[in-house]
Amino acid sequence: MRLAINGFGRIGRTILRQILALPADAGIELLGVNDIAPLGACAYLFQYDSTFGPYPGRVETAPETLVVDGRYIPFTHSDDLKRIDLSGVDVLLDCTGVARSSDVARRGLDAGARKVLISGPSPAAELTVVLGANEDQLGDARIVSNASCTTNGLAPLIKVIHGIAGIETAHMTTIHCYTNSQPMVDAPRGNLARSRAGALSMVPTTTSATHLVNEVLPELAGRISGAAVRVPSASVSAVDLVIQLAQDCREDAFVSALRAAIDASPILGWTDQPLVSSDLRARPESLVLAGPETRMTGPRQVRVFGWYDNEWGFSARMLDVARLMA
Structure with a gap:
């Protein structure tokens, strides 16, 4: 290649x-x-x-x-x-x-x-591809978007959980490190909250991931909402996802099925260790699920939490998708 x-x-x-x-x-x-x-x-x-x-x-x-x-x-x-x-x-x-x-x-x-x-996301792309979600649709597309780092973490996880018990609705919050779209000191931006110094405050904002999930997983379109909080950290972000399942599940059975699916995935990971964000730096997975953070409230509401290195993991997927395209 x-x-x-x-x-x-x-x-x-x-x-x-x-x-x-x-x-x-x-x-x-x-x-x-x-x-x-x-x-x-x-x-x-x-x-x-x-x-x-x-x-x-x-x-x-x-x-x-x-x-x-x-x-x-x-x-x-x-x-x-x-x-x-x-x-x-x-x-x-x-x-x-x-x-x-x-x-x-x-x-x-x-x-x-x-x-x-x-x-990144691009309206000029013929197709948006996320590995683990819709790479089977790639075909002979010549201009392809690799979506966003958050979408690369969220969409494969959503697809796995939908396959286990179905998804009625879900809400995702990405806890995202600051990027160069934010100023280092307060400076005017179109979004007033995003005009504040990126390394000094937690900044609530929007994410493109939910729109992109609708695009790569059209069978779930309209069921996933999302938001972002930019935090004063330079590396590694997280997905905090709360889902209303379509089927009743016992927590032990759900966690066991989720763990088995993650273990079988070449791009998703699992940890039972009490890790913090810096421990995940330069990890190549699209998302690493934190096992101790997975819990259920009743038979249908589940909360899962995962880490992703929004630069290293995303770059790894760029090479993976390029291989498929070539």
Whole structure:
């Protein structure tokens, strides 16, 4: 599989770390990276990461090239992909956050890439895919959205629980670390609460996950509501989900069935340990269920809680979905 990365921000750099950690026979060839920032700054931010720590190998630069552990990665600086030759690229990973119009999303195809995978929700995508929820619908779509980090954690869990006992209704709260969509100090934003300093307060806000769950699991459309609270933490988020089941269940039977389904999933995890958010940093799962937090009130109401590294886990799913597309 031959890949290229457009946009070398949080997700682009995390994807590169994961590619470099793969064995030589993993079958992934990175043909290049594009970002409008200076190469020296990109190399520095790749080498020294405040969340995941310093890169353990050697990072250097050469003319128009990022060199990591002796591996030469062509590096371009175009704000329009149509100026770059992407012929030979099976999947372009668009990690810019700006591929929201069909014109912008198609630029990778116009430059020669066979397909484009967008690292976030995008109305320009032909299809939104979440691994563990609707990857069987992928077909030959050429412009695909990988949804959001929260949707990647929520949708597979929803599908598992719906298969166990059915879902009448559910409400999800994502307890989400702050992101660069929030200011570090109070500054005007369209959403007044989101205009407050992200690292100083818990900020109630909205989430795109519930809309996206409706899209990837249409059989549950209209049954799932959700909200978000941005919290003063730089890494790892959580899903707190309360569900009204369609069938009566005993708590022990429900937990046993849930645990078995999670254990069988390649992208979901389970822990019986009393973990905190920092313990989940750089975990590759879409969601890690906290077993001690699972409980029922009566025969139909269940509460489940799970952790997800919203950067590392999401980046892992980008590579997984790219494999399916290629």
